Amino acid sequence: MTVNRQWLLARRPTDKAVRGDFEYRESEIPDASNLAPGHVLIRNQLFLHAPTMRNWMDPASNSFYPTVGLGTPMLATSAGVIVKSNNPRFAEGQRVTAITAWEDYTILNADVWPVRPVADELSLVEAQGPVGxxxxxxxxxxxxxxxxxxxxxxxxxxxxxxxxxxxxxxxxxxxxxxxxxxxxxxxxxxxxxxxxxxxxxxxxxxxxxxxxxxxxxxxxxxxxxxxxxxxxxxxxxxxxxxxxxxxxxxxxxxxxxxxxxxxxxxxxxxxxxxxxxxxxxxDFEEQIPEGTRQILEWIRSGKMVHREDIRSGFDSLPDTFSDLFTGNNDGTLMVVTDEAARTRP
Amino acid sequence: MTVNRQWLLARRPTDKAVRGDFEYRESEIPDASNLAPGHVLIRNQLFLHAPTMRNWMDPASNSFYPTVGLGTPMLATSAGVIVKSNNPRFAEGQRVTAITAWEDYTILNADVWPVRPVADELSLVEAQGPVGxxxxxxxxxxxxxxxxxxxxxxxxxxxxxxxxxxxxxxxxxxxxxxxxxxxxxxxxxxxxxxxxxxxxxxxxxxxxxxxxxxxxxxxxxxxxxxxxxxxxxxxxxxxxxxxxxxxxxxxxxxxxxxxxxxxxxxxxxxxxxxxxxxxxxxDFEEQIPEGTRQILEWIRSGKMVHREDIRSGFDSLPDTFSDLFTGNNDGTLMVVTDEAARTRP
CATH class of the missing domain: 3.40.50.720 (NAD(P)-binding Rossmann-like Domain)
Incomplete structure (x- = not known):
């Protein structure tokens, strides 16, 4: 991958979000040679589709939810790998979940935005699925x-x-x-x-x-x-x-x-x-480790099941998102990048 | 008083309650010669008008609030005197607040319906006003x-x-x-x-x-x-x-x-x-004594004021009630019976 593929929000949907609401762009991979303190460069490999992302596409209001700027990459819950770090909590090669965007590479301040390490025993799919x-x-x-x-x-x-x-x-x-x-x-x-x-x-x-x-x-x-x-x-x-x-x-x-x-x-x-x-x-950031541990225990002891609906292909991001609203998904809906799909992440 | 004056709910109002929704009747004073265990006969002397009483005039629904039966006395928050008691917690002559009805005399089971003693230092107006x-x-x-x-x-x-x-x-x-x-x-x-x-x-x-x-x-x-x-x-x-x-x-x-x-x-x-x-x-029956004590302390120390709007006359009950919905009351709206009005209760 030599470019940073992105899906930008091109216009604000008034009904269901459709592919035409987004614009595909190939940008340069962000320059990480001089990361600001606290910042990391993440290679996104998996995107979780959550219904509330539709709210983020709405105009800014006096409500509380974030609004994606027109012409900027669509925000998304994701999982991926730290490629470069100027944050003592994160090392290169470390796998994380984060709020990044529909793009291959994201630079963000990990002291401000949520970035969480993925435990060694978990795949990225598990990190955004059963305990996502x-x-x-x-x-x-x-x-x-x-x-x-x-x-x-x-x-x-x-x-x-x-x-x-x-x-x-x-x-x-x-x-x-x-x-x-x-x-x-x-x-x-x-x-x-x-x-x-x-x-x-x-x-x-x-x-x-x-x-x-x-x-x-x-x-x-x-x-x-x-x-x-x-x-x-x-x-x-x-x-x-x-x-x-x-x-x-x-x-x-x-x-x-x-x-x-x-x-x-x-x-x-x-x-x-x-x-x-x-x-x-x-609101419950501090309880996340305990929640993660408890859910994994329930799953491993057979008390809980989890179903994933995994699609592949960066290109499909806008189209697969709409399946959330038509009932066409069958479990937690995630999209893995083509590259990542070759080895189940 | 040799009769039991009553205001019965004659029809269910669809908008504001008006006098025509009620029927005035003079009944016999209930026979208290053989009260069932737990029951008391109360002489009502003061009626508090609360907006939620309007809900009680609506048809029975699958909601939770009480519905006054057509042809029965309108339920009301009141204050009065125990005339006869077959309940060990209440003595004759004791002043109480209760949920009774728009009538001079009410028999009810004080173990089931809320009946609360009025402290000696309080008037009935205070009991249903500042700490009502x-x-x-x-x-x-x-x-x-x-x-x-x-x-x-x-x-x-x-x-x-x-x-x-x-x-x-x-x-x-x-x-x-x-x-x-x-x-x-x-x-x-x-x-x-x-x-x-x-x-x-x-x-x-x-x-x-x-x-x-x-x-x-x-x-x-x-x-x-x-x-x-x-x-x-x-x-x-x-x-x-x-x-x-x-x-x-x-x-x-x-x-x-x-x-x-x-x-x-x-x-x-x-x-x-x-x-x-x-x-x-x-929901907070147990906290009522503490709340009463605290409110009285605030009032006596000048931290809190309370305004009462006291009307007199049993006959006026339906008409005064509607003042709650036109903003024509000026403080806690209470009606005292003519008899009681002669000595401020």
Missing amino acids: MNALTAYMGVTQVGRPKAGDLAVVSGAAGSTGSVAGQILKILGCRTIGIAGSQDKCDRLVSELGFDVAINYKTQDVEKTLREIAPEGVNFFFDNVGGDMLQAVVENIAKFATIVLCGQIAGYNDGVPVPGPRNMMRLIYGSVRAEGFLLG | MNALTAYMGVTQVGRPKAGDLAVVSGAAGSTGSVAGQILKILGCRTIGIAGSQDKCDRLVSELGFDVAINYKTQDVEKTLREIAPEGVNFFFDNVGGDMLQAVVENIAKFATIVLCGQIAGYNDGVPVPGPRNMMRLIYGSVRAEGFLLG
Whole structure:
């Protein structure tokens, strides 16, 4: 590789992101001969596609999420190798996960941006899959934010997705009864047979609010919500006293251009003494090592499964991203570069 | 008094409650000669009007709040005297606060329904005013649910109301900077001059969202919301990272017939790591003595003021209730019975 391939954000999508929203460019590899203190040069080899990246494509607002500048490389959660380092915490050749961008090479200040070493026993796929950003987000959302009680009736929306599938399994491990909501019969079957959910609801063929009322007449004690909109409404209508709602994502609204309404009838939250709480993985930086260790232990002891959907080819980055919003991914969606694909990273 | 005067709910209001929604009836005084164990007969002397009573007039739903049966006396927060007791915790002549109804005499099971003794040094007005349901609701919402930090920028909606005025003063005592939102210039002036708010916003003449952005560019850390709807939206648009929203009331929607939408853009709650939590005073039954003691201490030491709006006449109950929704009350709105009005209770 003698050039730095990049996918730049060329225009802001108003609906789903499509290839035409990005511009392919071949730049020079960044000059790392004189790195500023704290900075590292990373060779990106794997990109994780997460739904919230769609928000980063929106115009700057008075909200909190980052906005990718037009004409600059699309930000992404990635894994790769330190090629050059002027940071005492990172050595050349070290494998890391980081927030870099859709490009081959990224220079960044590792004291400011998240860059985390990948343990020797893990592949890059494992580092961004079973113990990657989505899985750790599920872990923190359940154990640190939501803190369910054993015996709780717990619902997960987007349950077949990368975060939801982990959240559901952790809830089961913690002793909850689990109901997963997904968008196809195939996914629903898998929620029960593979991921251990007690019940699955197909929101494309079933009325979620009514079905929940039938199968959970005592109400929902815990809701891990990746979807928002109608899903949030349907569960709020069935919420139990003293319930907890973990606000993890609002994928229902990411392509809409207008914000999704929150749940109608906030009175249910008042009279129900319900807590609804949003969070980001970055709020729990200190708990990441423990979360990583715990998830790996669950996986190795057979208590948890993880499914990856790995695509290859730097060229495919914009196209594969849209699969997140059409339900065409089958597990944590990652793209490995052509070079890296030759040896499973 | 030889009859039991009652105001029955005759039909369910679809907008504001009006006198025609109620039916006046004179019944026999309940026979207390053979009270069931745990039961007491209470002579009601004072009725507190709280906005949430409007919700109790709605049809039964799958929500949690109580529904008053058609043709039965309207439920109300009250104060009065135990006339007859078959409950070891209550003696005849003892003054109490309770959830009774718009009637002169109520029999209820004091082991099931909330009945609380009134301390000797308090009048019935004080028991339902400065340390009544609304004031204690503010106390629990701030100190037990919200738990603000000193230095927080705190906003209170419905700040001139019975609950909001107490919440704002407690926030100030705890070291917050306080912004109050109210619906008239007169009330706004009073928020600052009498209740110690740092700033007041008149939502009828000012754009709340825009004004907050100007006077709180760092964002709102703490929101005590009595109103919901547009007020909740305006504050959410200005919410700071790691903020807390205490969901106390949704008076904006109580007369609408349809539930008020929750805040749009729940993403702000996610990326802001914001907690929104509803509650009821009854969740904190054990903390009520301590809250009562603390509020009285603040009042006696001059740190807190309390304003009562006391009307008299059992006949006026339905008409005075509607003043809550037109802003025509000036402090905690209570109605004392004609008999009781002769000696300030």
